[in-house]
Amino acid sequence: MRQTWVTPGGVHPPENKHQSVTQPIGSLPIPEKLVVPLGQHIGAPAIACVKLGDKVLKGQKIADPAGTVSVAIHAPTSGTVSAIEARPIAHSSGIEALCIEITSDGKDQWIALQGIADFEHTTPKTLLSIITDAGIAGMGGAGFPTAVKLNPGFHRPIDTLIVNATECEPYITADDALIRERAEEIIEGIRILSHTLGNPSNILIGIEDNKPEAIQALEPHTQDTGINVVSFPTKYPSGGEKQLIYILTGKELPSGQIPADIGIVCVNIGTTYAIKRAVVEGEPLVSRVTTMTGEACEINRNYDVLIGTPVSHMLAYNKFDAEKCSRVIMGGPMMGFSLTSKDIPIVKTSNCLLAPSVEEIPHNEPAQPCIRCGMCAEACPASLLPQQLLWYSQAKDYDRLQSHNLFDCIECGACSYVCPSNIPLVQHYRSSKSDIKKAEEEKIKSAQARERFEFRQQRIEQADKEREAKRAARREAALQAKKTAAPNSAADIVAAAQARTEAKQLSPEQEQAKLERAVSSAEMRVQKAQSKLDTAVASEEPEDKIKILSAALSGAQQKLEKAKTRLAEQSN
Amino acid sequence: MIEFVFQNPIISALVALVGLGLIFGALLGFAAEKFKIEGDPVIDQIDSLLPQTQCGQCGFPGCRPYAESIADGDSINKCPPGGQSTINAIANLLDVPAPELDQEHGEEADIKTVAYIREDECIGCTKCIQACPVDAILGAAKLMHTVIADECTGCDLCVEPCPVDCIDMLPVESGINQWQWPTPPIANGLIATDRTHSSSSHEGAA
Numbered sequence: 001m002r003q004t005w006v007t008p009g010g011v012h013p014p015e016n017k018h019q020s021v022t023q024p025i026g027s028l029p030i031p032e033k034l035v036v037p038l039g040q041h042i043g044a045p046a047i048a049c050v051k052l053g054d055k056v057l058k059g060q061k062i063a064d065p066a067g068t069v070s071v072a073i074h075a076p077t078s079g080t081v082s083a084i085e086a087r088p089i090a091h092s093s094g095i096e097a098l099c100i101e102i103t104s105d106g107k108d109q110w111i112a113l114q115g116i117a118d119f120e121h122t123t124p125k126t127l128l129s130i131i132t133d134a135g136i137a138g139m140g141g142a143g144f145p146t147a148v149k150l151n152p153g154f155h156r157p158i159d160t161l162i163v164n165a166t167e168c169e170p171y172i173t174a175d176d177a178l179i180r181e182r183a184e185e186i187i188e189g190i191r192i193l194s195h196t197l198g199n200p201s202n203i204l205i206g207i208e209d210n211k212p213e214a215i216q217a218l219e220p221h222t223q224d225t226g227i228n229v230v231s232f233p234t235k236y237p238s239g240g241e242k243q244l245i246y247i248l249t250g251k252e253l254p255s256g257q258i259p260a261d262i263g264i265v266c267v268n269i270g271t272t273y274a275i276k277r278a279v280v281e282g283e284p285l286v287s288r289v290t291t292m293t294g295e296a297c298e299i300n301r302n303y304d305v306l307i308g309t310p311v312s313h314m315l316a317y318n319k320f321d322a323e324k325c326s327r328v329i330m331g332g333p334m335m336g337f338s339l340t341s342k343d344i345p346i347v348k349t350s351n352c353l354l355a356p357s358v359e360e361i362p363h364n365e366p367a368q369p370c371i372r373c374g375m376c377a378e379a380c381p382a383s384l385l386p387q388q389l390l391w392y393s394q395a396k397d398y399d400r401l402q403s404h405n406l407f408d409c410i411e412c413g414a415c416s417y418v419c420p421s422n423i424p425l426v427q428h429y430r431s432s433k434s435d436i437k438k439a440e441e442e443k444i445k446s447a448q449a450r451e452r453f454e455f456r457q458q459r460i461e462q463a464d465k466e467r468e469a470k471r472a473a474r475r476e477a478a479l480q481a482k483k484t485a486a487p488n489s490a491a492d493i494v495a496a497a498q499a500r501t502e503a504k505q506l507s508p509e510q511e512q513a514k515l516e517r518a519v520s521s522a523e524m525r526v527q528k529a530q531s532k533l534d535t536a537v538a539s540e541e542p543e544d545k546i547k548i549l550s551a552a553l554s555g556a557q558q559k560l561e562k563a564k565t566r567l568a569e570q571s572n
Numbered sequence: 573m574i575e576f577v578f579q580n581p582i583i584s585a586l587v588a589l590v591g592l593g594l595i596f597g598a599l600l601g602f603a604a605e606k607f608k609i610e611g612d613p614v615i616d617q618i619d620s621l622l623p624q625t626q627c628g629q630c631g632f633p634g635c636r637p638y639a640e641s642i643a644d645g646d647s648i649n650k651c652p653p654g655g656q657s658t659i660n661a662i663a664n665l666l667d668v669p670a671p672e673l674d675q676e677h678g679e680e681a682d683i684k685t686v687a688y689i690r691e692d693e694c695i696g697c698t699k700c701i702q703a704c705p706v707d708a709i710l711g712a713a714k715l716m717h718t719v720i721a722d723e724c725t726g727c728d729l730c731v732e733p734c735p736v737d738c739i740d741m742l743p744v745e746s747g748i749n750q751w752q753w754p755t756p757p758i759a760n761g762l763i764a765t766d767r768t769h770s771s772s773s774h775e776g777a778a
Contacts, residue, residue, distance in 0.1 A: 091748060093751040396657070427753065431756065433753070434753050446625075448723070449626065453635075
């Protein structure tokens with residue numbers, strides 16, 4: 001018997017697990033339409049690689065992984081792609097996201113599959129790419145791409161592989177049922193995992209002692225394999241990654257680190273089964289075991305459900321009584337969320353569909369003020385101070401929230417469960433967490449904006465400076481030019497004026513021609529005046545007019561004389 | 573030496589005190605030079621709290637000038653994009669009471685917006701490019717312009733200069749990654765019965 005450690009806090013809610021394990025894992029009729037969301041995992045949503053109207057076979061890839069932290073998505077049955085559009089998905093927000101709708105042709109015809117029988121002689125790298133291509137993401141609830149988890153890098157050697165079969169949340173029995181019926185395949189999956197991780201020295205299956213049948217089912221297959229099945233007392237939330245690591249190894253995962261940092265990889269047991277199917281049979285992840293339970297359904301059992309099956313289809317098959325039901329919850333009663341619509345599909349992380357009656361899980365009582373009883377602090381498995389966190393959360397005091405390690409809260413809901421005032425503590429923490437994350441994003445954005453603003457200011461300043469410098473240089477050059485051209489003294493001015501007049505003077509030939517023209521035009525004028533006078537005398541005009549005309553004639557004759565003298569001067 | 577001190581206590585005390593004064597003065601002078609702080613650190617702290625939209629709604633050309641002005645004693649409630657949370661943060665930093673947002677400078681917006689240029693209508697005048705304080709608009713003269721949505725601070729300084737009114741301020745798209753958990757209502761009233769008895773019953777009693 002291996003030593004186990006005991007985590008602080010924790011609660012013991014009624015288990016309610018027996019209802020759904022009385023029958024073996026069943027299967028549902030194929031629904032007419034399946035809605036497969038592209039983002040079922042943590043990381044970038046996959047990118048659709050089929051078109052509207054395409055015929056697809058079961059297991060055919062319909063979306064490629066986008067980047068390293070992403071996985072592929074496959075058609076859960078054969079049929080036609082009838083829509084690629086935003087639909088409500090399994091998320092607490094009820095927000096719509098991109099989904100591929102497949103209308104089933106009823107044949108459920110598989111695509112040709114090719115598995116690797118001898119995985120031990122396959123490189124871990126090949127196995128990791130098979131796991132990514134098979135669309136495997138953590139099936140315990142978070143949906144982290146398994147291949148990323150299995151590839152911690154050479155700087156983080158792994159010595160312990162923990163398989164999480166705790167299933168601590170009430171009502172859920174999906175893993176329990178899976179182990180009871182398919183233990184051999186699970187162990188095969190664990191061996192594949194161990195091979196990809198370079199055969200770590202410790203392989204532990206952590207399981208709560210409320211599943212004796214499952215433990216018994218595992219035992220014959222684990223003998224002489226080096227795989228240890230470790231059972232420990234039942235307590236919620238032992239199945240949290242950090243809690244399970246502490247229970248099994250006594251190591252505490254430091255805040256903000258991942259298990260690989262302390263040499264541990266922790267995988268859900270459902271994921272190991274999916275890995276075995278993917279590697280050995282070549283079968284991608286198109287279905288999962290989901291618990292259908294709650295008093296509002298007549299049939300309570302586990303089903304092998306196709307991914308993309310609408311919740312309404314599952315409820316109808318199990319004789320759901322809407323009148324009796326308080327709300328439909330995806331996940332367990334502690335960490336699950338109420339569905340806003342019954343058309344929401346089952347995804348890779350949906351381990352349970354809970355349809356409780358009003359007596360089973362009553363409607364939320366109105367919250368009352370905190371009475372400082374301290375029960376939440378006793379229940380907290382992460383040893384936080386839920387009361388303080390509540391005050392700071394209400395006051396939006398993000399600094400203090402962070403210094404009280406809000407981000408170590410695993411949102412298990414133990415504090416809300418024990419709270420006598422019905423305060424939805426976890427909701428406060430979730431809200432504060434998203435506020436802090438948003439504030440941090442905004443801080444990064446504002447730093448970027450500041451940088452760009454300052455760069456722009458600097459650029460404008462520099463441009464102004466350059467322009468100013470250019471202008472100054474031009475002014476300087478003009479001044480210089482003026483200076484060299486400018487006259488220095490009065491003598492210079494006279495010389496310059498003389499130079500100008502000289503430049504203006506005509507050459508002697510031109511002068512001669514000009515004077516000659518003047519003489520000839522003066523002669524013409526004399527002739528004209530003479531003829532006018534003659535006609536006036538002949539027609540006996542009045543005395544005055546004759547006088548004026550004779551004066552004009554003598555004036556013209558004088559001008560002619562002048563021109564003649566100037567011409568004579570020039571000739572000399 | 574000792575004898576001199578005993579004989580002239582006043583003079584030796586004076587010499588000692590003046591000497592000490594000189595030594596410490598020199599020390600302080602050296603420290604003031606050596607550990608000199610460039611600029612005012614408070615300005616940087618205030619600037620880091622402001623939202624950096626550079627919108628100028630406070631009346632200053634950018635966030636830093638406003639931060640400088642706050643450091644000089646200006647009121648801290650002139651920043652509508654930052655809203656009450658920014659006012660509270662600055663009040664916390666400067667240890668002064670947090671006033672309400674001054675409505676004169678604008679109202680706090682509920683939703684974040686980004687500028688969007690209707691590209692068919694853009695005539696390529698570059699006026700918005702010149703107005704953008706964070707260089708988030710791309711384009712050239714007589715060619716279409718477009719906004720780099722990730723860099724846009726939503727200051728809407730580009731809307732006014734556009735001669736053809738082809739810039740819209742659109743709310744930032746919010747998908748599943750931007751979704752935030754709603755804050756649950758805070759329980760008011762000491763006991764549950766405080767709430768069930770509505771104010772009307774109190775009025776009736778009065």
